[in-house]
Amino acid sequence: MKPLTEQEIRTAFVNCTKGESKRLSVPRDLAERPWDELDFLGWRDPQAPDRAYLATELDGRPVALALRGAGAASWQTRRSMCSICLTTHTGGVSLLVAAKAGKAGQQGNSVGAYMCSDLACPLYVRGRKDAGVGARLPESLTLEEKIERTVANLGAFIAKVTA
Numbered sequence: 001m002k003p004l005t006e007q008e009i010r011t012a013f014v015n016c017t018k019g020e021s022k023r024l025s026v027p028r029d030l031a032e033r034p035w036d037e038l039d040f041l042g043w044r045d046p047q048a049p050d051r052a053y054l055a056t057e058l059d060g061r062p063v064a065l066a067l068r069g070a071g072a073a074s075w076q077t078r079r080s081m082c083s084i085c086l087t088t089h090t091g092g093v094s095l096l097v098a099a100k101a102g103k104a105g106q107q108g109n110s111v112g113a114y115m116c117s118d119l120a121c122p123l124y125v126r127g128r129k130d131a132g133v134g135a136r137l138p139e140s141l142t143l144e145e146k147i148e149r150t151v152a153n154l155g156a157f158i159a160k161v162t163a
């Protein structure tokens with residue numbers, strides 16, 4: 001994806017208030033991120049590890065989501081699969097919950113997805129990060145097709161948040 005600036009990311013949040021999007025933690029090393037190999041940038045707040053964020057581009061426009069970890073649970077020790085990139089980790093998948101955009105979110109509605117806890121899906125798909133033995137099922141898909149699927153899964157999740 002095209003590199004995003006801090007300002008672009010902050011204004012791209014669809015499911016938190018303007019005040020929150022100004023204050024939330026955005027990585028300082030944006031210039032060094034491997035944007036060519038990212039379908040989205042995901043990160044955690046180092047001060048508040050239950051908070052996670054992701055920024056991507058949909059139809060040429062930046063879109064960012066604020067997410068919350070659903071707390072410590074059995075996923076920490078169990079093998080589970082990321083619903084975005086379909087990588088299986090032992091203890092490396094979290095249920096992340098996004099408040100819905102707009103009124104629905106203010107009324108407390110949210111949607112959740114099991115995702116790689118470090119939000120590094122694009123790097124797992126490309127084999128740049130290793131999640132261990134058996135993490136990726138043998139598949140006949142090309143890398144291109146796996147990337148397309150990851151992008152489609154993320155797009156479907158964002159569509160649920162903004163619906």
Ligand SMILES: [Zn+2]
Nearest residue numbers: 082085116121
């Ligand atoms: Zn993943």
